Amino acid sequence: MIRARLRDSFVGIEGFATLNLSGELLLAMRFGDDPSFILSAGGFHPAFKDFPPGVPTVLERMAVSFGFGPIQFRCENYFAITSNSVQTGFAIIIKAKLGPASIEGHLAFDAMIYLKPRFRFIVCLDFAVSLKAFGTSICAVSVAMKLEGPGEWHAVGQFKFSILWWDVEVGFDEKWGSAPAIEDQTTSATQALLADLSKPEHLLPEAPVGGNGLVTLAAVEAGNLPYAHPLGRLTVRQKAVPFEVAIDRIGTKKLVEGSVSYSVTDVTVGGRSTSARQPVLDHFARGQYMELGEAERIGGKSFERFPCGVSIGSPVYRVDDVGVTLAATYEEKILEPQRFIDRFPWALISLQGRVLDDSLLDVHVAAGAAAHSDRALRTTLTAAGPGACTTRSDTALRLVDPVALTPVASMLGAVAGSDAIAHQAAGTTAVVIESFELAGA
Numbered sequence: 001m002i003r004a005r006l007r008d009s010f011v012g013i014e015g016f017a018t019l020n021l022s023g024e025l026l027l028a029m030r031f032g033d034d035p036s037f038i039l040s041a042g043g044f045h046p047a048f049k050d051f052p053p054g055v056p057t058v059l060e061r062m063a064v065s066f067g068f069g070p071i072q073f074r075c076e077n078y079f080a081i082t083s084n085s086v087q088t089g090f091a092i093i094i095k096a097k098l099g100p101a102s103i104e105g106h107l108a109f110d111a112m113i114y115l116k117p118r119f120r121f122i123v124c125l126d127f128a129v130s131l132k133a134f135g136t137s138i139c140a141v142s143v144a145m146k147l148e149g150p151g152e153w154h155a156v157g158q159f160k161f162s163i164l165w166w167d168v169e170v171g172f173d174e175k176w177g178s179a180p181a182i183e184d185q186t187t188s189a190t191q192a193l194l195a196d197l198s199k200p201e202h203l204l205p206e207a208p209v210g211g212n213g214l215v216t217l218a219a220v221e222a223g224n225l226p227y228a229h230p231l232g233r234l235t236v237r238q239k240a241v242p243f244e245v246a247i248d249r250i251g252t253k254k255l256v257e258g259s260v261s262y263s264v265t266d267v268t269v270g271g272r273s274t275s276a277r278q279p280v281l282d283h284f285a286r287g288q289y290m291e292l293g294e295a296e297r298i299g300g301k302s303f304e305r306f307p308c309g310v311s312i313g314s315p316v317y318r319v320d321d322v323g324v325t326l327a328a329t330y331e332e333k334i335l336e337p338q339r340f341i342d343r344f345p346w347a348l349i350s351l352q353g354r355v356l357d358d359s360l361l362d363v364h365v366a367a368g369a370a371a372h373s374d375r376a377l378r379t380t381l382t383a384a385g386p387g388a389c390t391t392r393s394d395t396a397l398r399l400v401d402p403v404a405l406t407p408v409a410s411m412l413g414a415v416a417g418s419d420a421i422a423h424q425a426a427g428t429t430a431v432v433i434e435s436f437e438l439a440g441a
């Protein structure tokens with residue numbers, strides 16, 4: 001993560017006439033089990049909620065401001081890109097005080113921009129100006145409006161006007177224009193899936209679950225499939241489309257199959273069906289495969305884990321008493337202040353290395369800070385002798401009746417924590433909640 005801030009920045013002549021500059025820039029990327037991408041200059045849309053752990057939710061707006069006697073002027077803006085959205089906003093604020101009278105006004109908007117399947121934006125506009133004398137409002141005008149366009153325009157909002165004790169409020173909802181014709185581009189999800197599965201690098205042999213298989217595999221010649229251990233596991237995965245969820249496009253192209261869902265229903269080895277299989281999950285950007293509403297784009301998950309393949313093999317086979325046991329070691333370093341040395345005020349002093357006893361390691365894993373962190377409910381910590389490992393799982397979801405709040409169905413298996421699959425299953429007759437929210441769960 002990279003975060004930068006303007007500090008003591010201005011344009012002009014200091015002490016005479018200056019334009020003060022402020023704002024923050026953020027770039028956050030994460031790969032692996034919990035991927036994310038955020039680029040922002042000045043902040044985010046107020047409704048955006050999908051912040052990865054450790055990413056600040058509030059940034060200082062990119063702003064320019066100046067004062068000239070009784071007049072104060074400030075201009076703010078932000079621009080942000082995530083995996084599902086493009087966000088931007090702008091605000092102008094003016095204040096002036098002349099003796100007992102003062103005037104204040106602002107014009108601001110927050111916008112969501114959609115590039116697919118056609119260019120479209122939704123802007124929330126806020127305008128207000130008021131005149132006061134001796135601290136009492138004389139008159140005020142305000143407009144709050146939501147505008148959608150271009151082409152097929154839709155404006156809905158309220159207009160308010162007040163003067164002394166007289167207040168007027170008028171609502172409006174207007175539509176005009178027509179949506180521009182779009183030449184739909186199509187693609188085949190089935191062909192993309194088969195093409196991705198045919199790549200040799202997506203066929204991944206693994207060693208037996210128990211560890212070293214006491215077998216050395218020969219080198220693979222170029223163009224040939226990799227060799228697999230006879231007692232090992234074989235993983236087949238792809239990144240063309242997610243499984244177990246209905247999709248209707250890939251990127252900007254609609255599917256010739258319409259709305260379609262793919263899944264692994266059976267695996268045969270040597271002509272015989274096998275149950276020794278487990279789903280393989282990976283992260284996909286939801287907005288690349290399904291239509292998302294405004295609320296989902298700014299409030300839903302940017303990436304979600306879906307099944308994308310299958311791992312074949314038995315977890316029963318194990319090779320015991322093979323391997324190397326490593327002690328858990330750590331070292332301590334102290335930052336020691338060095339007086340009277342301006343260029344190097346601190347010295348780094350290393351202490352001797354230390355070995356952490358296995359019993360103490362188990363205690364730290366089970367009762368340490370990691371086990372009591374905010375993410376502990378979604379993380380399983382397992383101590384095993386001289387080592388420890390962590391495994392992550394998504395929060396289980398339930399489908400409940402919207403009136404009685406009683407369970408209708410549970411999400412099980414590899415898709416237990418999938419928001420997209422849960423909402424598709426809920427339809428219009430159920431509500432999706434996390435399992436811990438259900439009383440008695």
